[in-house]
Amino acid sequence: MVTATNQTISESDRRFENLAQKVPVVIFRTDLAGNCLYVNERWCEISGLSLKQSLGQGWRVAVHPEDLRLVEAQAYKILPNQKSLKIEFRLQNPQGKITWVLSESVAEIAENGRIIGCIGTIVDISERHQIEEALRESEERFAVMANNAPVMIWMSGLDKLCNFVNQGWLDFTGRTMAQEVDNGWAQGLHPEDLEHCINTYTTAFDQRESFIIEYRLKRYDGQYRWILDTGTPRFNANGSFAGYIGSAIDISDRKQAEITLQQRAEELTRLNIILAKTTTLLQQRNQELDQFAYVASHDLKAPLRAIASLSEWLEEDLADQLPEENQHQLQLLRGRVRRMEGLINGLLEYSRIGRIHTELSTVNVDLLLKEVIDSLQPPATFHIEIQPGMPTFFTKKFPLQQVFANLIGNAIHHHTRADGHVKISVRDLGKYYEFTVADDGPGVPVEYHNKIFVIFQTLEPRDSKENTGIGLAIVKKIVETEGGAITLKPVPGTGSTFHFTWPKRTLE
Template identity: 40%
Template sequence: MKKNILRYLEWYHWLVVALSLALTLTAWQVTKIQAEEKAYNRFKFQSDQVIELINERMAKYEEALWAGVAMLHVMPDSVTRAQWNTFAASLNIEQRFPGINGIGVIHYVPLDKQDSYISWQTQSFEGFAPYPDHNQSEWWPISYIEPESANSKAVGLDMAHEENRYTAALKARYERVTQMTGPITLVQDQRKTPGFLLFAPWYSDSIPPYYGDSESGFAGLVYAPFIVERLMGGTLSNFNDLIGFSIYDGEDKLYEDISVKVGDFSPMFSESRNIDMYGRTWTFNLRSSPEFTSQTETSEPKLILVTGVVIDVLLIALFIALSRTKNKATELAERTTRHLKKRKDELEKTKSKLLKQNEELVEANKELDRFAFVASHDLKAPLRGVAQLSEWIESDKENSLSATSKEYFSLLRSRILRLERLLNALLQYSRVDKKQQPEEVIDFEALVEETFNLNSPPKGFRLELDSNIGELVTDKESLSRVLGNIINNSVKHHDKENGTVSVSSTYTDKGVEIRVSDDGPGVAEEFKEKVFELFHTLRPRDEVEGSGLGLAIVRKIVEKRGGSCQIEQNLPRGVTFVIHWVIAR
């Protein structure tokens, strides 16, 4: 069978088949790589979300600690247990800070103040005494903790009795930063699961006789106790089950996500990340779940490979059929030629027979041409199928897409539209350095009104024009783009339905000073220069359409002509763009 195939196929047939097979393998490999990259990017996104949620939640808890420090600062006298209870109740920590066990105060008590401190504390808490005994001369007892009922065992616990607590307390004091302890077990945790404490240092200008270091002003710590399992439950309660992870502090395991069960399953992706967490390094071991694999696996590369192989088989079959037909025609022509030579002397007698044979030969050649045409035409159908394969795959999977996947497709389309706007803006930005348009005589006031109307402002917006410049010679297209971008910026970022855009102008030594003002929310002092930077916007791009390049284009056009563009604040509202536009007189 192999010899028969080799007899029918020429070298160029094998070349076409080889090229088709190479194209198929390339498409399969590229599609496979793209699918893997897409899955990995999704894994990275989900992993980033896990860590970002934890970082955001810890930052929120830190804010609560500093709020406690601020409260201790503003109170004129030593804060009592009742006052701290009132403050903690106002925080509503169980609702606003899920995952936190409480918030409390740790007083720093040097040796010479320990007796007065005990007397002071027993006034509000009968039988109060720091515990357990230790070798340090100073005390770091927990004086207040709310809610007290759930944390009563912690009242009086001295941080100096245990290395992780004491080390973190000292670091918070001397470095004056929020500090986390190493892994500990909270005394109020009956299950004895991993936990930690978060300290915020508290300094005061007035140190009472009960506690604190009068020389340095150090009074103590505001702290929060955490059980890691409860912290993660409150932080990631609404997170999906696509990513499983564990957290280590050094060699100590703090947390294992048991909601994502993998068993003997080998994750598609896994990685470790070290995150600085208030003086400690937490190692996150992240892995994709079986659910992640089921959602990201695709049959597209296999479909492309199978389809390509089928097409190659069809090509071989077609080439064999064409070669067989060609061989038959060649054999017929050779047989006829030999017959003509042999019957040369009998030409007259066999004329009609030869004519008939000649007609048969002509008809055979026509059939050969028609067969080649039909075969070539039919070959296009499977080749077109390859081009439509990607569209069929997306259409076939439409009904099986989850709500989350549909949301991602919607998000993808919105990002594509934003990319198109960004590319257009970048194109404008890059063209600023190209050759300028010829200078021409323009009517400045008419150009301002035309530019305002071209921006299609809402009905509630109007233009106030105060200018007597009249005609001037300049680059009309560049000046129109500058005015258009500033006016569009004023209207787009306005926070009310009605507004006024005011344009005034006057001649200067080098050209024209143009002032464009609005009555919108204005621009904060620290953003006056940043708004001219590439891609900088004051509002999220999902709230307002924009590329973040409009004002950058304005400044680049103006400065290219030798002018300048600045912002003036119109208190209490509004902003004024001052443009020094250089013209040739």
């Protein structure tokens, strides 16, 4: 009977040992002193030690020196308490290869209840440990990058709750990570923005969509600042949803600029409305002024022409009876009538400057001057010289023609000799042409150089020469309306020299 029992036990031991040699994990046994009593072949593969080298205290050689004390300390804890033990440590084979392992062991108890040692397993966890290490390094790199990013960064998990904010966020709010995670970050939202912000976030979260939202967030100094927040769903390598990551920037300055711009736009709209009304009113007034000018000139000219005709009829009918003095007075009367008619025409012309639209055209100044001189009909003995090479450019023809006609006409009209001389020249000043009209007439004293451009101002008594005093005022207004300037420069001896600038492209 004993022999059969022993044989059964031996058979069981052989089956256990055969099984232990084939399993892909290390199986070991030790006594109370930590001496190795048994290891399977898997131990020899991982440790690089033979069975003989591993028995007794030989196993210690395979444990990494930095982990040996940890292994020994943990092993002694299970024996008196009869508890299981899990511990991770490194094995190092004779060639220096390191293997991370997980050891699980329990106390071995004899039939009489006495602890006689421990028995356990060792599993190679190098691959898992590498993955965990890589993940840890990745998380560290992310934390470094996130904390040094120039924007605020946040993350949330599958429960929609915030589980991370970077240092930039904490610096902005002046709070701790513990205060901001979960729903703590919402405490800094402006009360007016809270509902809209939460609704936008949860709706996008449920639909796994990106979102962009603006809200006000309290800064560390208690001031609410406008924030532009962009949230994006995160996915794991296998495509499963992992939560959200977002970035936020302070856009308060931009927001204020937008508000200011909107205010300016509204102000500009109001100004445009006022300007449109003013323009319409001005157009109405201009039309009324044109109508008044037309009616006034017609009503004023009609009696003037009648007075002139009556004086001519009287002079003809009473030619033999009127003394010479009376005939001279009738001639003076007609001269005053002509002056009055010229004054009316001049006032009309002056009032229309800048109000009448004139089309731009290509103007040959040489041909324009010849047309002006032909219309003025100067005495045959009067010489007008035009500098060769007068420009051809794009401008308003009629106003330029008026200026030349007035300046050349004045030179002829006020000259004291029939053999006078006028010279017209030009200089290119880049954006402008400077035209010069110079004569050898009696000239204008320096003290009157500014006075002659004032309307109704004349240097000669009107009784000695009929003159309205409007011509040069018209010239000045035309030139300045077109963006130029006119001056009368003193020259040695007699004569007058007028300089005026004219833009190559008329200012619109």
